[in-house]
Each structure stands twice: as structure tokens, then as C-alpha cells.
Amino acid sequence: MVVRDYSLYIKSLMRENNRKNDVDKPVSIWKELDRLRGYPEKTMVCIFRTTGCAWYKFTACSMCGYFNDTSPDIIDENLMHQIDTLYDSLGDTKVLKIFTSGSFLDSNEVHPAVRDYFIQRIKDKVEKLLVESRTEYIRPEILEPFKKAGIDLRIAIGLESADDYIMKYSVNKGSTMKKFIDAASVLNREKIELRTYLLFKPPFISEKMAMEDIMKSVKAVAPYSTDISINPMNIQKNTLVEKLWKKGLYRPPRLYSLAKLLIDLGDEYPVLSYPTGGNRERGVHNDKYDRELLDLIVQGSLDHDFKQLSQYYNSLDLAEYNYHIELEDRMFFQGDYDTLLKRLSSSSITY
Ligand code: SF4
Secondary structure, three states: OOOHHHHHHHHHHOOOOOOOOOOOOOOEEEEEEEOOOOOOEEEEEEEEOOOOOHHHHOOOOOOOOHHHHOOOOOOHHHHHHHHHHHHHHOOOOOEEEEEEOOOOOOOOOOOHHHHHHHHHHHOOOOOEEEEEOOHHHOOHHHHHHHHHOOOOEEEEEEEEOOOHHHHHHHHOOOOOHHHHHHHHHHHHHHOOEEEEEEEEOOOOOOHHHHHHHHHHHHHHHHHHOOEEEEEEOOOOOOOHHHHHHHOOOEOOOOHHHHHHHHHHHHOOOOEEOOOOOOOOOOOOOOOOOOHHHHHHHHHHHHHOOOHHHHHHHHOOOOHHHHHHHHHHHHOOOEOOHHHHHHHHHOOOOOO
16 A cells, blocks of 8 residues: 555655744635535635644655644644634635645544534534545544534545555555545445545656546546546645656646546536646646636636636647647656756756
């Protein structure tokens, strides 16, 4: 399930978080649109600062820099203060998404008493809730308090890929498709919805392979998932992916590729994508800035209708893009040629 040296190397890149954070305040709270109830609506998002993902004790996923937002000093009381801050910010928002730098259902990260406090605080205000968790914490007894309080819940699982090989050698997820299916089966039995996250373009595979992986993964997870979020890579600090990218050995995926996936899959499967860092250097982007393409990806995801995106995509000249995608697929590594050229031209090697 894990490659020891790979895991240890990723661990060595994780920096100790020495920043003095306010442990009584969430990392951030904002509003955005999502369609958790089948239509686009205002949704509040809150990231609680916690001690972080259990996986950080050993390693991390190759793209995950959420440990930068954790604090080892958090105690239950701090989390309860964070919950109070969230409560005060809710206003008339009825839909809430909770993120931590790990799993909200991990009782070591969020103690059951804190989860109960959270449930009691929000149950009369929030009509739909999404929380994230690794598969191992998705158990009937952990879900029971949400059900008892009558909370309409969707759990998000970061599967990343349905391919165990990619999960192990590329993502370093410490999980398997079987674990995902077991957790999804628990949710199906408990009649709780599931949002599955797939990571688009993990390291060490070409963009073309990554597109094939998403196509296969969407088909594999669709029977278990209420919806499927295709998350293109965004490069986070102190991660293996950042290290590769800084050396010009990794390029984030292109918007064209993401658009193509949504267009090809969108009629048959409940796929969506709200890219973090879209059109920026560290996120999904084409060689040329394309605001309209990103807007259509997000709008199509909110409406679950990719017709306009398809029309726009079909009007584009994709010759150069297709050339790069094919070239990258033949290369030993998936380089970012602009960065590589910059590195080479600033190199101090002289003859
Ligand atoms: S399981 Fe999630 S939080 Fe934990 S290391 Fe992986 S991506 Fe990060």
C-alpha cells in the first residue's frame, strides 16, 4: 500500500509549522456557489484549524500541503471556539461545507464531544452539510450522531484515483479502491450521500495518461457517488509536487484537458470541477490565459450542463495543445518546458 522510501522523502519535505496562529479561529471562512442540493446556491465553507491528518504522522499525500495550516497545540476548547466563530458567521446560509487539514470524522483530530457540540450548534440552522474524511473513519457509530440530529449529510472522500498503482506510487495515499468501496457501502447503507474527489494529473504520469485515469476512475466510482469532483492539481507548498514543479519536472494540467473530460463525461456522469488556482501558474492553466474557458468550466459544473463549454471548446484551435499532450506522453518525465528553459538559461555551467 505504501512505498517506504517515497513516503519518507515526502515526510522530509514537510516543514514544521512555526507560525503563531490563532488557535481559536478557523483557518478561513468564505462563501461560494455549489450544488449540494441539486441546484446552484450560496454555500458557506469553513476550514477548521486542527492538529491535522493522521497520515501526517507517517508521511503525506504527494500533493498535500494542508499540514501548513495545522497547529499541534489545538485542544478541544479551541475547536469549540472555532465552531462558535463559524456559527456567528453563518447568517442565513443553509448549506455548509466543513474542511479540516485532515478528516472531520477522525476522532483523534476532532473529538466526538467536539463533533457533538458542532452538531448541536448547527442543526437548526444548516439544512445541508458536507464534511471530508478518509475512508477509515466512515463507520456507522461515527455517523450516528449526525443521523440522530436529522442532518442531511454528504461526505467527501479524496479517493484521487480508482487505480491502486497510481494511488500508491504517485499519490502516496495509503489507501486502496477496496477501502473506498467499503466506506462507500457504509454510506449507501446509512443513506448518506457521497462526493468523490479525483485528482487530475498526479505526478509521474503524463497528462494524456491522467485523462485516461480520470475517465476510468469516474466510471468505477459512479455507482457509489452522488457526485464526482474532478480536482486538477494545484501546487501546494512544501510538497513533493512543488519540488518537482520548481525543478521544471512537473506541469499542472491544462484547462483544455479538464474541459474535454467534463464534456466527455458530463452527459452520463455527475461530474463537476471548481478548480483551485485556475488560470494561475500553480493551478490548471493553458499556455495562454483563458478566462472564458475557466468560467465555463465552473458554470457548467454548477448547472451540470456542459453544452456551452462544449460549443466554446469546439471553436478553439487545439493543434498546439494536442502536439504538447502527445509530446509529453512520449517523454520520460512530464516537464514544464518554460521552467526548464529558464533553469537552463540561468545555469552557471560554462564551457
Ligand atoms: S489524506 Fe487528505 S489531508 Fe491527509 S495527507 Fe492526504 S490529501 Fe492531505
